[in-house]
Amino acid sequence: MQLVGISSYKALSRQAGVSERQVKRLRLGQVSQMRVETLIKLSKALKVSASELLTSFGDRIPALLEQTNREHELASLQQEYQRLRSLLEQQRETLMQEFQMSSLQVLESFLLYWPTAAAAAQENPQMEAVKLLPLVRPVQQLLSQWGVEAIASVGAELPYDPQFHQLIAGTAQPGETVKVRNLGYRQGEKLLHRAKVSAISKA
Incomplete structure (x- = not known):
């Protein structure tokens, strides 16, 4: 062509x-x-x-x-x-x-009542903080459903493990006793946050 x-x-x-x-x-x-x-x-x-x-x-x-x-x-x-x-x-x-939607359903009571409770606590400094603890349970329930576990508990004394603990005060060698200041979290085998710990005075 x-x-x-x-x-x-x-x-x-x-x-x-x-x-x-x-x-x-x-x-x-x-x-x-x-x-x-x-x-x-x-x-x-x-x-x-x-x-x-x-x-x-x-x-x-x-x-x-x-x-x-x-x-x-x-x-x-x-x-x-x-x-x-x-x-x-x-x-x-x-x-x-x-x-x-499923997460919001679990958190429903927290979303509805926590702001009110927080406002009441600000207005009344004498209010016992322990009364607010039940309102946090939905958050704990949601974390549990997601398989998120706390590393130790606040105030616990345990052997220092750099893999799971972040030293924020003092010095410590692995295996020495430290005190948990802030919780850490992990999800199954995955580490989300290391627990913050402080060294215990040897004296």
């Missing part, structure tokens, strides 16, 4: 005096469905013999079909990838919403 100055398949059909459907059939290798008269018209428009046209095009048909199949498969894979990606995003958003 380039050698004879034909710029498009539509232009080829016009110059040969055949329908675009016939040109498409030739491109797809459907020669058996084409009339000899049509092949001759196309060969004249392309300035090649009919046999040369069939021979040349016959060699290209398998490659063209294979390329078409590859392009079709690639397009299908891209569509499936986009579909799965969109589905994954929807599932992620749904799971996040479910997670937030």
Whole structure:
């Protein structure tokens, strides 16, 4: 087509005096469905013999079909990838919403009553702090559901372990007794926060 100055398949059909459907059939290798008269018209428009046209095009048909199949498969894979990606995003958003809702349900009493209790404590410094402890239980319950465990307890005295303890006062060697000042946490085998400890005076 380039050698004879034909710029498009539509232009080829016009110059040969055949329908675009016939040109498409030739491109797809459907020669058996084409009339000899049509092949001759196309060969004249392309300035090649009919046999040369069939021979040349016959060699290209398998490659063209294979390329078409590859392009079709690639397009299908891209569509499936986009579909799965969109589905994954929807599932992620749904799971996040479910997670937030279940967490808020556990924390409901804390959210409702803690601000009131905190305001009352600020207005009344004589208020016993122990009365506020039950309000913190939902937070402890939520941590328990997530498998989060405290490392030791506040005020506990135990052997110093640098892996789980952060020394914030004094000096201590591994194995020496230290006192827990702030809790540490871990989730299963994962360490979240080391417990803050202070050395106990040897005197």
